[in-house]
Amino acid sequence: MRRKFDPFRQSTGGWIFHCDADAFYAACHMAEQSYLHDRPLAVAGDAKTRHGIIVTANYIARKFGIKTGMNLNSARQLCPQLTVITPDKALYRRYSEDLHKIFRQYTSLIEPLSLDEAWLDMTESLALGQDPRPVAKELQDRVRKDVGITVSIGISINKMLAKQVSDWSKPSGLTVLTGGEVRSRLWNRPMLELFGCGPATSHKMAEIGIEDIGDLAQWPLSDILHQWGHHGLQLYLRAWGKDWTPVSSPSIADRRSVSAEHTTAADLSAVEDVWPWLQLCAQEVAERLRQLDLVGYRVGIKWRTPNFVTHNRQMMSHRPLNSADTIYWYARKLWNTANCPVRLVGISVSVLETPSRQLRFWDN
Template sequence: MNNVSRHFDPFREPASGWILHCDADAFYASCHMAQRPELREQPVVVAGDVRTRHGIIVTANYRARQFGIETGMNLGQAWQLCPDIVAITPDKSLYRRYSEHLHHIFQQYTGIIEPLALDEAWLDMSNQMSFAENPALVAASLQAQVRERLGITISIGISVNKMLAKQVSDWNKPEGITVLRKDELPERLWPRPVTELFGCGPVTAQKMERLGIQTIGDLAQQPLSAILHQFGQHGLALYLRAKGDDYTPVINPRCTDRRSVSAEHTTAQDLSGIADILALFQQCSQEISARLLQLGLVGYRMGIKWRTTDFRLHSKQLSSSLPLQSTDSIYRLARQLWLHVAENRPVRLIGITVSLLELPSPQLRFWDE
């Protein structure tokens, strides 16, 4: 039975339309329970090395969570909490098969789908008239299709942009539906701890707490200049999410013909210090990573470019055997290229291009929302 968090008033529809974030509940465990219905009422965990009882738990069903069993816990510790747990070795092919079926159901509701992982995706429903009239009702229909056809459940967050939709899909699990309008942020989002903000890791959260920023509302009401000074571009992204101003589009990576993603920065003064130059590469890496994540793509070739004070433009390229998408992977290769170049003249422009873009191979996440 789905759980709708609030009554929806169709006369309060946002002009920008609605975005869904669909997230399967305890996905890996749910796939096994769909295959083996006798497990549904039992505490089930999916863990690495089941045979030796020393594996790490990658997901636990909701029954197991009642005993305090959590993702990331050692299997031996979990058995101490609940000797009756059923431990199952991960089955990648099974998860991929269910993921394909899940995304096929999504496609019956809209063609604008951005996969985020095997078990979750954003759906742009802005042009769906039936959805605008009653989003919760259509979301309940989607949940019913998944439950009846696959035997698993999904939770759905509905809001005016991607990040808010993802933020609230976790509020009402399992199989919940949560609708959040932007004018409800002060009442419903801002009182929550800043650690709940998507993208705010423990290190950032600890630094914010030292500055007196404990809730999402505390962050949203800070001066932007102070956030930029303390946290840079990452802080800006979190600040915009806290205010509900993150309007990146839902992009279906299969529909994009983009061949490369680039970022560059020109400085007002000559740069010669290695730390200053690498800081610009770091900033470019963050921007490219954010764009690749939006597109759901990875790259396999990196190029850097720089302009010296004689206005000459230089470049260097290198192929990568590993996929480039995270800030760290992009920056490491850019740094390696720059140190190899050993440019000793001052520069005025720094840029990075990631190319040979393609969809990533399906990878298992080692956590469940």
């Protein structure tokens, strides 16, 4: 389904759910093995090397201060009894399929964001006048019983607001924000919480006195446009709770690239510290390409310096790419021309096509 922009549309006229599994990778392992239930658990890039980084930590580990992006050494210092497991993509895929199977029992209009996150357009089954909580609770119960993990759900009148509120009360959170509550419940939140507002923008906005979302909403629009252009307008509209994008399953034809990126907990200052992050991104991109049944011909890397300057490099491959190893090989090659320190690393693969079309090409 193609996205159509309709400036007069403010919402679908129904409730939008943003469903997001809690500590998904860790939760899958806990659901598999009951002995993990009451232990601090982390899933880390490569547990054997000192470069291992925490991909996800369960809520028990988080109480010790363990966070995504932390390196394994620091995590072990905070919590010596931490159980560390290496990622098992096949396991996550299986749980993700089960989770999405349950989503599909509630609506046919689903836009997946990642393995464990999706928007559900509930317009067909729930009118705006109806309380969406019982249905959401039932969905949560079903996921808990049938899949063995928990999801948090944000509910609102459009996609952006639903995503905005889904992590307000994690884990197993259920938050409803009506259109009329934007002023009273969204405006007192810090700018950084606004979907699409990064640390660089929030920092610059704070300098001129825009501290929370309400400040932005009430700031003269001409000033915002002057300083931040289109991005500023987008944030301004979001601060007012305006979002017109419909929930739509993106078709493969619409997809231009597949990418993954990670913000690191601390700045990476050595060139080789970046390698495991590139490896992780390469694995995630390869996984996504496999799910979508696509191959690509161009690899790009992206990195951001501590002063928030973003750099990009890319190169073409004459052979179709979809394996993590090959994508990582290109990324490493590109990374050799880059330099530290960095705080964000990403990889994208573009110039996509389906392997079947490629076969046809060879047939010709």
